[in-house]
Amino acid sequence: MSARAMERSDPILKIEHLVVETTGRRPATILNGISLEIGNGETVCLVGESGSGKSVTSLATIGLLPKSALAARQGRILLEGEDLLTAGSSRLKELRATRMSMIFQEPMTALNPVLTVGRQIEEVLQAHSSLGAQEQRRRVLDMMEHVHLPDVERIYRSYPHQLSGGQRQRIMIAMALILRPKLLIADEPTTALDVTTQKQILKLIRELQDALGTSVLFITHDMGVVADIADRVCVMHHGSIVEEGSTDEILRTPRQDYTRDLLTSVPALMPREPRAEKSGEAILEIIGLGKIYSARSLFRPRQDTVAADQVNLVLRRGRTLGIVGESGSGKSTVARCAMRLIEPTSGSIRIGGEEISHLPRRALHPYRKRIQMIFQDPNRSLNPRLKVGESITEGPINYGVPRPNAVARAKELLELVGLPVDAIDRHPHQFSGGQRQRIAIARALAMEPDVLVADEAVSALDVSVQAQVLDLLDDIQERLGVAILFITHDLRVAAQICDDVAVMQKGRVVEYGPAEHVLRHPQQDYTRELLDAAPGKDWDFPNFRPLSSADLPAESFKR
Structure with a gap:
């Protein structure tokens, strides 16, 4: 148990026997009398599959349950001793941002697209402080630097669409912590991020927590994130907390079958045993593929963005080729060019040996059925x-x-x-x-089809459902001999389903080969950085134990 958890004093948040029901004629129970507490400066992870009640718990805590659909019927939610369920709407509005705040999963839906991000953070200060305009601006810029945003003056004037996913999530964190609340609720804040950005965000939350003394309720279905950030874990299933304990206790000695099922569903980071090639037939060939996006404006010279540069890949019948890399690395661009959903700038694309890269759209009709997404x-x-x-x-x-x-x-x-x-x-x-x-x-x-293109096809699924879908794809491949081009930022998923792996960075393939070789013996620093950033990389979740040096070749995570 961590020192942080051992030193837990009076709880910042205490939920007692909370019951939430639907508000229709036949009310259904969503939360079955749950209880949990979070100490000062502690991180508690609430884990479970979709529909288990995690997000309803967070919305009830911050007072954002949709009144037309859900209502708290019993129990108490105490924030530093004050019952939030009896607080009026004006009091809840005052408490939000000042004593509790929330980071949502998708910042693009939480941020206003027509206001600069600096202005949106300032709105929190305008609503809850008496600071003047100059002091507000200074505080916002200070907080932007605190969350490690580059060139804060430029980002202050930027709109959400002009920032990367990781930068937008940092803006959400800055907005949530600008008034130094005692409780931060983070609802799946890293699910849609690639592993390196995810690692940065988790590290940032921990740093800010240590600096500000904030308590964190972290909602996730990613057990790797739990291993990296949690002091204690509460496991939810069908509206009930079925198991609770320190992170070490939950990961090493889970008591409930449901918890064990969650852990055994987490794919291992080490690749599966190599499969023998049944056919050497190249069903999809990508040769020297290039894609350049050009932005034109009346007031600026043309700006070119290279999304793919000299990409060479071969996918053989009955095999799975994974393309991995950070957001913006060019993974999806390559897949969409292969399907001719977007036009490649240069290079060759062949399906079954037949060139399709330069065919007009009408002539593509016979080939569309051969490659599906x-x-x-x-x-x-x-x-x-x-x-x-x-x-x-x-x-x-x-x-x-x-x-x-x-x-x-x-x-x-x-x-x-x-x-x-x-x-x-x-x-x-x-x-x-x-x-x-x-x-x-x-x-x-x-x-x-001859080829299935799976573009992040399991990234939004719970680990147990994800495991089922991966098994299904593997079974279908064995039965039908279909080839799969698998796009993912999750190296655990790539390790379980891919025969070959191509690592992309800034539009180029920087490492390419059998999954066993690329993931166990990476040659490039960038590949090693991706592996090192994988959440929970030190744990063998299905076997309820941390990995030892004997489990993993030393060069896999060499920096």
Whole structure:
């Protein structure tokens, strides 16, 4: 147990027997009388799968439960002894930012796109302090430097879309901590970030916590993050806290089956055993691929951004090639060029040996069915107005397959991806996130493609659902011999599913080879930095133990 946890004094936050229900005619219980507390300067991680009640707990604490849908029926939420459930709306507004604040998962939805970020941080001071304009500006710039933002004068004048994902999240942290609250609630603040940015944000939260004495309620489904940042852990399942303990206790000696299932679902960072090649046939070849984005303006000279530069990759039938790297490294650009969703600037793209890089769009029709994409968010890629069967059969019917045949094939595919046949007559909203991703996979397979392009296809899923989808893709590959181009920033996922790995940085492939070689014996400093930044890299989660030096070649994490 950490010194921070051992020295825990009177709790900053104490939740007692909290019950939250829906507000409809037939109320359903969302939180079943949960209790937890957070000491001064302590970090408590609330973990569990989607729907377990983590975010509802955070929203109830900060007083942001949607009144038309949810209501706290029983219990108390004490912030330094004051019951937040009995506080009026004006008092809650006063407490937010001054004594408690929140960092949301997606800063682009939390930040106002039409105001500069400096102005948005200043609004917190305008609402909760009597500082003059000059002092407000000075405080904002000081806090920006405190969260390690570069060129703070420029960023102060910037709009959210002009910043990177990591910079936007730092702005959210600066906004949350500008008034030095006693409690910080962080709701999945690093889920969408690449590993190096994630590591920086976690380190930043810890630094600010030490400097300001802030207590943190950190909500996550990433056990690697838990290992790196938590003092104590509360495990939630179906609206109840089923296990609680120090981080070491939870990771080494989990008592509940549910906790053990969560840990055993975490993919190992070390690659799986190499698979023998069943076919040497190159189904997708990318040769000297380049992509340059040009920005033109009446008032500025043309500015070119190189998104991909001399990329060379080969994907063979029945194999999985992973492309990994930070946000902006060019991973998705390469995938979209390969599918001709965007036009490459230079280079060659071949499917089954046939050149497609320079074909006009109309001539691409026969090739579209040979390479299909699974997107990150099935909520956006599936039409909510269409039944599942209509979504799956739409493509084959457009390519001339008779409707009865397409429907029969859709039913077979639903069974193949582990869904009941009657799902064909239901709408996407009637399924869980993992089930919707299975539907998206079935829709892609309906075209009988040679290549599946999976662009961050499991990054938004819980670890247990993620494990199921990865197993499903592996099973489909064994049965159908389809090749997979797998785009991810999660090295654990890449290690479990990829036969070969290409590491991209600033548009170039800096390391490329068998996953066993790239992930166990990286040759490039950048690859080693990515491995070193992986959360929980020192833990073997499925076996409930920290990794020893014998588990990992020393050169893997050499800096």
